[in-house]
Every structure is written in C-alpha cells, then in structure tokens.
Amino acid sequence: MLVTRNLCEGRDSISISLIDTLVNSEKRKNLLLLLKDGPKDMETLLTSLNTKRTALLPQIKIMEEKQLLIKDDDICELTIIGNMLAEKIEPVLNILDFFDEQNDYWGTHNLDVIPPHLLKRISEIGTYTMFETPLSEMFEINKAFEEGFRRSTYVAIFATVLYPTTLELIKEKEIDVEYITTPEVIEKIRTKQYEQFSELIESDHIKFFQYNKEINFPAFALIDDGFFLIMPRKDRNFENIVLMANSPGALAWGRELFEYYQNDSTLINSLEHPDNS
Incomplete structure (x- = not known):
C-alpha cells in the first residue's frame, strides 16, 4: 500500500509488515490508538473496544509477537516501537477513514481548491x-443552511453564485456576516440589486469581499454550529451535493479555509451606481 510505504521513509523507518499488521485489523488498529495514551488494564480495553476477552487476546498476542506491545498480567502497554508507530500512523488512519466514508465522491471531485496545508488536515x-438538493430547489438556498443561518450570531460565506434570496436573508437577520464572492457576482449585484446591496455594505455588521483570483470553488459556509461545503467535480458537471459537519474541528478547519480565501480578497466599501458606468 502506497500510504504505508510513505510512512516508512526516513531515519526512523518502520517495517511495512508492522504497519500492515495494524491496517489489516480494525481491532489491532484501535488497540494501538487506545494504548497511545498510556497503559490500560484488560477491563478498560474490553469496554472501550466493545469486545470480548476471547476475541481480543489473539490480537494482543499478534501485537506482542511484532514487539508492538507488552502484556504484564492484566495490563497492556505499547513498546517504544509501538509508540513510534502510533505517532506516525494515527494521522494517516484518520485521513483513510475520512476519505473511505465517501471514496467515490472524493475521487471524482477536485481537491486542488483546498490549500495544501488544510488538505493534509482534512480529517x-x-x-x-x-x-x-433536489433539482426543483437548485436555485434556492440550502434549507439546512438557511435554518442554521436564522439561529446564528455569525455567518461566513464563500460563494461563486448568488441565490436570489441571499441578500434578503442577510438583510432580514441583523447578525455579523462576512461574504466573499467573485467580480462577476459583484457586477451582477451592482447592476441588478444596487440599492439593496449599497444599504447592506453600509452596515457595521456586514462585510462583502471580492475574491481577486481565479477560482473553481462553488461554495462553502460557516454558521455558529455548522460547516457546509460544496466541492467542484473534476468533469466540471454541475451538482449540488452538500457536505455538512458540526464538530468543533470542522468549524475550526472551515474558519481557516475562509481566512485563506479572505487573505486574497478585497473589502468592498462602496459601489458605483450603474447609471454612472
């Protein structure tokens, strides 16, 4: 496996067979990660792994034979090799688990829109x-996002499209909003919704930004308790599949993604009236 081979490069390389010992068994992998935090007694291991002693003991024996752990009476702990391996393999296992959940989706979508430092930490x-989203609702704001928007105190949006009701929703809710979009969308707003948009950018709690580089990223957004992501397909065909996550890690990761694009954006303080252009 390519992933395991990459793990084994360097001065403190570890045998591929050791890594395969873990990757090929969910019980052994989980046991290694559980012991990464320190020695555990059998009862703790059985409870944490939700398994029986007769099922766990053979896995412990295999790991003992590979010099990955030591079992002394009823206590198990990792060896130095086991600890080294746990430190190296945990981030990779997290990435494998993340992509494996929807492997076909991630394989058909363009991950290049995610900056490398965040792609490495996507798990x-x-x-x-x-x-x-159903085709009948293609040109409407995602309902889960709209509900989250209405209960939030802060919203951050990056979008290369503007849904017809977006400005109305932003105006309706007097909350802090940061919105990054493209020059094309800004021009469309300027010519078709000038009065409404001018009123919004004069508000103290709403900030619009124009992204200054070429982008093929449909949309992502943050609300108080959720992160929403729409990825571009490699074949450039349109779809409206939304990824939604609610963990603190997802919110922090999404915030970094927003700030990455915000750094290459310009705050819009005013717009020229379309009659003057």
Whole structure:
C-alpha cells in the first residue's frame, strides 16, 4: 500500500509488515490508538473496544509477537516501537477513514481548491453527512443552511453564485456576516440589486469581499454550529451535493479555509451606481 510505504521513509523507518499488521485489523488498529495514551488494564480495553476477552487476546498476542506491545498480567502497554508507530500512523488512519466514508465522491471531485496545508488536515472535519438538493430547489438556498443561518450570531460565506434570496436573508437577520464572492457576482449585484446591496455594505455588521483570483470553488459556509461545503467535480458537471459537519474541528478547519480565501480578497466599501458606468 502506497500510504504505508510513505510512512516508512526516513531515519526512523518502520517495517511495512508492522504497519500492515495494524491496517489489516480494525481491532489491532484501535488497540494501538487506545494504548497511545498510556497503559490500560484488560477491563478498560474490553469496554472501550466493545469486545470480548476471547476475541481480543489473539490480537494482543499478534501485537506482542511484532514487539508492538507488552502484556504484564492484566495490563497492556505499547513498546517504544509501538509508540513510534502510533505517532506516525494515527494521522494517516484518520485521513483513510475520512476519505473511505465517501471514496467515490472524493475521487471524482477536485481537491486542488483546498490549500495544501488544510488538505493534509482534512480529517479534522470529522464525521460528516452528505445530501443532494433536489433539482426543483437548485436555485434556492440550502434549507439546512438557511435554518442554521436564522439561529446564528455569525455567518461566513464563500460563494461563486448568488441565490436570489441571499441578500434578503442577510438583510432580514441583523447578525455579523462576512461574504466573499467573485467580480462577476459583484457586477451582477451592482447592476441588478444596487440599492439593496449599497444599504447592506453600509452596515457595521456586514462585510462583502471580492475574491481577486481565479477560482473553481462553488461554495462553502460557516454558521455558529455548522460547516457546509460544496466541492467542484473534476468533469466540471454541475451538482449540488452538500457536505455538512458540526464538530468543533470542522468549524475550526472551515474558519481557516475562509481566512485563506479572505487573505486574497478585497473589502468592498462602496459601489458605483450603474447609471454612472
């Protein structure tokens, strides 16, 4: 496996067979990660792993034979090799688990829109759900996002499209909003919704930004208790599958993604009236 081979490069390389010992067994993998925090007695291990002694003992024996752990009476702890391996493999296992949940989706979508430093940490999003907006609602704000928007005190949005009701929703809720979009969307707003948009950018709690680089990222957004992500397909076909996550890790990761794009954006303080252009 390529992932395990990459783990084994460097001065403190570890045998591929040791890594395969863990990757090929969910019980052994979970046991290693559980013992990473220190020695545990059998009862703690059985409870944490939700298994029986007769099922766990053979896995412990295999790991003992590979010099990954030591069992002394009823206490198990990792060896130095086991600790080294746990430190190296945990981030990779997290990434494997993250992508494996929806492997076909991630394999058909363009991950290049995510900056490298965040792509390496994408597993911090944690558990997520995915749902597709019906075609009949394609040009409407996602209902789960709209509900979250209405109960939030802060919202951050990056979008290369502008849904017809977006400005109305922002105006209706007097909360802190940061909105990044493209020059094309800004021009469309300027020519078709000038009065409404001018009123919004004069508000103290609403900030619009124009992204100054080429982008192929449909949308992502943050609310108080959720992160929403729409990824672009590699074949450039349109779809409206939304990833939604609610963990603290997802919110922190999403905030970093927003700040990454915000750094290459310009705050809009005013707009020229369309009659003057």
